[in-house]
Amino acid sequence: MRTSLGERVLDLVVSGFLWGFRVLIVAAILIGTIVTISAGKYTSEQWIDFVVFGITTGSIYALIALGYTMVYGILRMINFAHGDIFMTGAFGAYFLATWLNGTGFIDKNPLLGLLIPILFAMLVSASIAMLVERIAYRPLRGAPRLVPLISAIGASFFLEYAFRGFFGPGKYAYPPIKALEGSWNILGIGILKVQVIVTIAAFVMMALLYSIVMYTKMGKAMRAVSENKDTAALMGIDINRIIVSTFAIGAAMAGAAGVLYSIVYRQIDYFMGFTPGIKAFTAAVLGGIGNIPGAMVGGLVLGIFESVGPSLFLEGLGIPRPYQLKDVIAFTMLVMILLFRPSGILGERLTTKKA
Amino acid sequence: MKRLYTMLSVLVLASMALAACGGGATEAPATEVMTEAPTEVMTEAPTEAPAMYECTDALGCVKIAPDEPVHIAYWGVLSGADASLGEDSKRGVEIAIDDKGGQLLGHDILLTTEDAGCVPEGGATAAAKLASDTSLVGLIGSSCSDETVGGIAAITNAGLTTISPSNTRPVLTDPARGPDYAGYARTAHSDAFQGKAVAEFAYNFLGVRKAATLHDGSAYAEALQQVFADNFVALGGEIVAQEAVAKDATDMKPVLTTISAAGPELLYYPVFVAVGGFVTAQIRDVAGLEDVKIIGSDGIFTADLLKGGGANTQGMYLSSPDFSAFTGDYAGFITKHEAKYGGSTLSTFHAHAYDAANILFAALEAVAVVEADGTIYVPRTALREAIFATKDFKGVTGTLSCSPSGDCGAPVIAVYEIMNSDPASWNPTSADAPNPKKVYP
Numbered sequence: 001m002r003t004s005l006g007e008r009v010l011d012l013v014v015s016g017f018l019w020g021f022r023v024l025i026v027a028a029i030l031i032g033t034i035v036t037i038s039a040g041k042y043t044s045e046q047w048i049d050f051v052v053f054g055i056t057t058g059s060i061y062a063l064i065a066l067g068y069t070m071v072y073g074i075l076r077m078i079n080f081a082h083g084d085i086f087m088t089g090a091f092g093a094y095f096l097a098t099w100l101n102g103t104g105f106i107d108k109n110p111l112l113g114l115l116i117p118i119l120f121a122m123l124v125s126a127s128i129a130m131l132v133e134r135i136a137y138r139p140l141r142g143a144p145r146l147v148p149l150i151s152a153i154g155a156s157f158f159l160e161y162a163f164r165g166f167f168g169p170g171k172y173a174y175p176p177i178k179a180l181e182g183s184w185n186i187l188g189i190g191i192l193k194v195q196v197i198v199t200i201a202a203f204v205m206m207a208l209l210y211s212i213v214m215y216t217k218m219g220k221a222m223r224a225v226s227e228n229k230d231t232a233a234l235m236g237i238d239i240n241r242i243i244v245s246t247f248a249i250g251a252a253m254a255g256a257a258g259v260l261y262s263i264v265y266r267q268i269d270y271f272m273g274f275t276p277g278i279k280a281f282t283a284a285v286l287g288g289i290g291n292i293p294g295a296m297v298g299g300l301v302l303g304i305f306e307s308v309g310p311s312l313f314l315e316g317l318g319i320p321r322p323y324q325l326k327d328v329i330a331f332t333m334l335v336m337i338l339l340f341r342p343s344g345i346l347g348e349r350l351t352t353k354k355a
Numbered sequence: 356m357k358r359l360y361t362m363l364s365v366l367v368l369a370s371m372a373l374a375a376c377g378g379g380a381t382e383a384p385a386t387e388v389m390t391e392a393p394t395e396v397m398t399e400a401p402t403e404a405p406a407m408y409e410c411t412d413a414l415g416c417v418k419i420a421p422d423e424p425v426h427i428a429y430w431g432v433l434s435g436a437d438a439s440l441g442e443d444s445k446r447g448v449e450i451a452i453d454d455k456g457g458q459l460l461g462h463d464i465l466l467t468t469e470d471a472g473c474v475p476e477g478g479a480t481a482a483a484k485l486a487s488d489t490s491l492v493g494l495i496g497s498s499c500s501d502e503t504v505g506g507i508a509a510i511t512n513a514g515l516t517t518i519s520p521s522n523t524r525p526v527l528t529d530p531a532r533g534p535d536y537a538g539y540a541r542t543a544h545s546d547a548f549q550g551k552a553v554a555e556f557a558y559n560f561l562g563v564r565k566a567a568t569l570h571d572g573s574a575y576a577e578a579l580q581q582v583f584a585d586n587f588v589a590l591g592g593e594i595v596a597q598e599a600v601a602k603d604a605t606d607m608k609p610v611l612t613t614i615s616a617a618g619p620e621l622l623y624y625p626v627f628v629a630v631g632g633f634v635t636a637q638i639r640d641v642a643g644l645e646d647v648k649i650i651g652s653d654g655i656f657t658a659d660l661l662k663g664g665g666a667n668t669q670g671m672y673l674s675s676p677d678f679s680a681f682t683g684d685y686a687g688f689i690t691k692h693e694a695k696y697g698g699s700t701l702s703t704f705h706a707h708a709y710d711a712a713n714i715l716f717a718a719l720e721a722v723a724v725v726e727a728d729g730t731i732y733v734p735r736t737a738l739r740e741a742i743f744a745t746k747d748f749k750g751v752t753g754t755l756s757c758s759p760s761g762d763c764g765a766p767v768i769a770v771y772e773i774m775n776s777d778p779a780s781w782n783p784t785s786a787d788a789p790n791p792k793k794v795y796p
């Protein structure tokens with residue numbers, strides 16, 4: 001195919017601009033980092049704190065991102081209601097935990113007091129996600145890609161404002177768990193108990209999910225449907241059942257994330273799913289959407305960058321009030337990854353048929 | 356494939372540019388309303404009875420037929436984390452209406468509300484809606500300074516006047532505030548007073564010399580922490596850090612770590628409820644801030660802070676209008692509030708809202724022209740002038756006189772200490788066990 005001179009010049013200008021953009025961002029990060037480190041404002045304990053804070057937030061992002069990535073892997077659609085599924089889990093756990101707390105159960109059995117609300121939240125989230133799938137997505141299967149996407153946005157608004165209608169626009173506070181207060185001294189560094197527990201819980205959930213997908217019959221069927229729906233159906237796999245279970249499992253992860261999030265940050269309201277949802281979507285794209293380990297890596301990378309970034313490179317560049325730009329870091333990363341490595345850090349597993 | 360992504364990024368940039376233009380575009384409907392509203396009202400008048408009133412007011416008149424109510428509106432934050440701030444003020448207006456027996460000049464008073472969500476965009480949307488309603492005679496609101504910044508141009512240009520019970524950003528009533536603010540007055544104090552009072556409390560009462568501030572980028576918080584910082588430095592103290600977060604931020608530990616690295620003895624965060632709760636709940640977890648003194652302001656003077664902030668709120672200081680310094684019948688107001696709604700007041704500006712509504716009613720009664728058949732004409736410019744001419748008005752919060760730039764408040768600021776972190780114990784007006792309790796002056 002021959003291209004005209006004009007087109008070639010345009011291509012050159014565009015790629016020149018993109019290269020300039022890459023160099024600019026990398027230079028900004030490097031200069032900022034060097035200036036901050038040489039200023040010596042922060043001790044090494046504080047740097048470790050930044051990373052630990054980032055890992056906690058990041059592991060919650062990762063848990064939510066799993067749902068985005070699994071649904072995308074199977075249906076090639078972005079389930080924008082996923083952030084609100086996260087919110088429904090937090091609400092479910094809140095009501096149960098408040099009741100349990102009233103009876104003094106949580107103080108007596110901290111482990112069960114943590115586990116029971118998580119399981120309940122997973123149940124609530126999974127049921128609501130299955131309903132959403134049945135009502136808002138299944139009738140649209142086979143429609144052009146944009147249609148279920150719009151439907152997902154509608155489902156997201158519906159969930160938000162339904163919860164606002166039921167429980168009001170105010171804030172709820174998740175009951176504090178006494179056993180998780182204070183910090184542990186690990187290798188001479190004080191790390192908050194709640195962060196250790198939340199991070200471990202998130203990693204256990206992720207490991208569980210990964211083994212379901214990789215080593216069970218259902219997981220195998222999921223992977224088959226993701227490879228090719230029609231062939232999978234011919235092999236005797238009930239596609240509808242697999243899609244519903246994908247939604248349910250992804251939502252259960254989001255529900256668990258909702259509880260972990262509420263334990264760390266306390267405040268619960270009908271709109272709480274919006275920002276974490278968008279961030280987790282960013283994390284999923286960052287890691288390579290459709291790729292389960294990618295979602296975990298993407299979540300952690302995003303969490304750590306958000307936590308470390310403002311003080312590490314923005315402050316060094318002399319930007320006042322760097323923490324106001326935290327979201328800018330996250331979304332710049334999204335733009336960067338879309339521009340320069342659209343398949344994500346670990347790469348989307350695309351066969352030629354899907355691309 | 357590569358070209359597709361380039362196109363995508365261009366699309367993203369284009370949508371960003373569009374979004375950026377959106378802020379400016381909101382003013383457009385306002386000017387439209389300005390040119391339309393008065394003429395519409397004036398042309399309506401001649402169709403009435405022969406002995407009609409001829410409207411000569413520059414901004415036109417609102418005509419209220421004998422069977423129509425006097426329509427006023429409250430606009431402010433009625434949803435989200437800061438809903439208690441707006442709801443509290445709304446109750447003040449409702450009590451003022453009850454005191455009038457629900458009637459003004461023989462007409463029922465109709466109160467409608469418009470949620471502005473404590474953000475400039477919400478203020479602009481609410482104001483555009485209010486500006487297009489030609490039956491409105493006057494407004495009470497908004498709650499958050501941001502809402503006023505976003506919406507005041509539309510309201511002023513529609514010929515309406517609003518009295519805010521709780522906006523405290525100093526520049527809103529600055530003599531050089533610009534023509535958009537011609538329809539704006541407030542009964543709340545300016546933060547020029549509040550920031551100064553907190554700085555004096557920190558320096559003289561707590562004996563702190565190194566302070567840090569944190570704000571959430573809102574018009575209110577950004578200005579208030581700056582007033583505090585300026586006054587604190589003027590007293591001889593040192594501001595070691597001034598940080599800010601986004602309004603929807605949840606993880607405060609990184610920014611608190613940065614603040615901790617500067618080594619303050621006190622952190623002042625005059626923010627709103629969501630951010631205030633997150634900061635309070637997380638501050639003791641950050642190494643170096645375990646014993647730092649914490650102060651908030653009137654934006655988080657509500658039991659909702661205790662829900663979000665948890666046990667850490669105990670011992671926290673909050674500045675607020677000084678309830679014990681109100682010269683009017685505040686106890687009587689509280690009795691009415693108790694009878695109507697039960698429980699404690701939700702936030703700090705109920706009495707200011709009550710006064711704002713009564714100033715509006717007094718001005719309405721002074722300027723309204725009542726025809727023999729009960730039709731009322733309210734000339735808009737005259738109403739605005741009557742509000743700004745308020746002098747020695749005996750309100751609950753004090754004896755109020757409005758300045759030419761709309762400052763009607765009688766500012767007396769106190770600092771309160773939270774004695775108990777249980778939200779159910781919140782009752783700043785209780786005589787025997789107040790929580791929070793006044794500690795300064």
